[in-house]
Amino acid sequence: MAALAESKVLEREEIGRYGRQLILPEWGVQGQLKMKSASVLIVGAGGLGCPAAQYLAAAGIGHLGVVDYDSVEVSNLHRQILHTEGRVGVTKVSSAQESIQSLNSKVKVTPHHLVLNSTNALNIIKDYDVILDASDNVATRYLLNDSCVLLKKPLVSGSALRFEGQLTVYNYKGGPCYRCLFPCPPPPHCVTNCSEGGVVGVVPGVIGSLQALEAMKIITDIGDSMISKLLLFDGFSGTFRHIKLRERNPECSICGDDPIIKELIDYEQFCGSKPNDKERQKELL
Amino acid sequence: MAALAESKVLEREEIGRYGRQLILPEWGVQGQLKMKSASVLIVGAGGLGCPAAQYLAAAGIGHLGVVDYDSVEVSNLHRQILHTEGRVGVTKVSSAQESIQSLNSKVKVTPHHLVLNSTNALNIIKDYDVILDASDNVATRYLLNDSCVLLKKPLVSGSALRFEGQLTVYNYKGGPCYRCLFPCPPPPHCVTNCSEGGVVGVVPGVIGSLQALEAMKIITDIGDSMISKLLLFDGFSGTFRHIKLRERNPECSICGDDPIIKELIDYEQFCGSKPNDKERQKELL
């Protein structure tokens, strides 16, 4: 798969369709052309990935890749709003593709129905300009970070649980990577995911939408990105909080000046858990 | 149309479907039952109303009313993500209904294909528990405010333009109403809507999602509502800002202790503009 050819003109239909963005001086025709020429990989077609995919497709992204190994379950539908009752049992990537294409048939959608791992990640990620971490486990978060550092791709990271959400951008414009903040993974028994801990569906809705916006700003090169900044959202109190994070760590084991890690490692072993560690989670329910 | 009967039990299928919310102690079975028994009216099936309807339906709202007089146009699709290319030309309320029902067939959806005005507003609004202002013009905003004060309904107000969004809750738990803040309408030539000014689609996406969350918190009576508070979102800088607003004005012309306004007025005349003042707007494009 080759990268998208750079788009140099908008068709008449696109000018009508994206008119409300085009008239923004900061966005303009140039911004729309950059969107059309750009590709985004969304890892996880769940609570974060669904709204992110929806708004990127609506805004006219050229190419959207979606990674998910899972199939739609009825318990997903309270937050994973690209899926439908009629598509329970269908793979999430196919279901997401169908909704995205009915919203915008101009977008090229590539479904990746697989578990992302150290063997396949680089080969998939290399074809995309911006990566969205919309996953739900620690191992995938380290895998995505290391892949993005090795391939020099910006990583827009979102997460949500219960009433809370977090958002930041890693490995972009000299800012820190995930390992600069978290050199060691948390002990496995300290990690809670949405199946175990629960989540109000609209919380990942807000964070996933903001991930789409961060991706758009990176692609069009406008506005301020969440570099060295962490956004905390507490839906219960209805508050957002801006945190100033550290800079890139020159001694970081992957993005530092003299990195120790030069290729992908075994992330399940590193984190002591698997990305598809579903059974253990279900028992806890 | 009668109000929904109070739901006292969840069916087995609902426990599976809403399990990720039910296990949140603050939400629980009681919260889910309140959602099932509650009705929300969304005024405007546009950039704000689409995500709001989507997440309220996904979360299991009992009854959703949607008001819009308009039909789907291709220029809507960059932000009005309940609609599809295949439904261009269809009324927005029908299009929204179709998407909502495919996500959650348990939700009762009432489409109101009309221009809300002083003649019909009270009769429609009286049947709903919470009203979402997802409209795009000043006249409708005053109409909704006055109707909600007269009928004692909470009003969750969102708005968006360019890269910015605003959110607050009016007329709830003794807080101020729209007129407490804005006793006089702005001069008509100072008002810009999304057709004129443009908007990045995901900005109303974020605000509409937050409107859904505010409605859920009112219905389930958990968390803190945006009463006497204004949330400002600037998507360009990626910042949220919390503003402390005034209290209810005892001399407010509609919610004050001795109100002058006791029934709905002519809002087009009051504001000097019409809610469907589209032609003028298009000329400015």
Place this chain on the structure above:
Amino acid sequence: MPLSVEIEFSGGAELLFNKIKKHKIELPDKMGVANTWTIRDLIGWIKENLLCERPELFVQGESVRPGILVMINNIDWDLVGGLDYVINNNDTILFISTLHGG
């Protein structure tokens, strides 16, 4: 001593001020009167010194036009005295144009 004040515009009000959202300004000493600047004075000063075009989109009489909210250090001016509020050094004064789009 001059007063340092941060003036901010949001919701489109910045379009009247060269699209600049944040302005750090110094309000000069007043001659002959107590050196107090009220918000009323500031609005007049903005009209004379900062406003690029069409003042009727921002001011009305000695106040701001309907539809603009004024926040002093993120608090509604209505809670701290409105037009008569006396500005302190390093205050942040935010003018919000209310949005109506959806």
Place this chain on the structure above:
Amino acid sequence: MPLSVEIEFSGGAELLFNKIKKHKIELPDKMGVANTWTIRDLIGWIKENLLCERPELFVQGESVRPGILVMINNIDWDLVGGLDYVINNNDTILFISTLHGG
């Protein structure tokens, strides 16, 4: 004089502290040593005085466990000295448990 400090927990860390997100505490005078409290001291104090259960979900050695970020007045502790940061009166110290769900 005792130090007034606001301690906050987010991202689930509050579940270890009776689900209370904000704690206003007073750190007592230290006897016999200079009256300085570092974040290292505070973490020890929290472990002894605030933590309701399972300390291994919060502390590791003299620091917090991996996956918890510490913010002092909304700034990463890494930028202001980490464990050695000397707490000032009225500081707000936020412990964020990183979320991984989606």
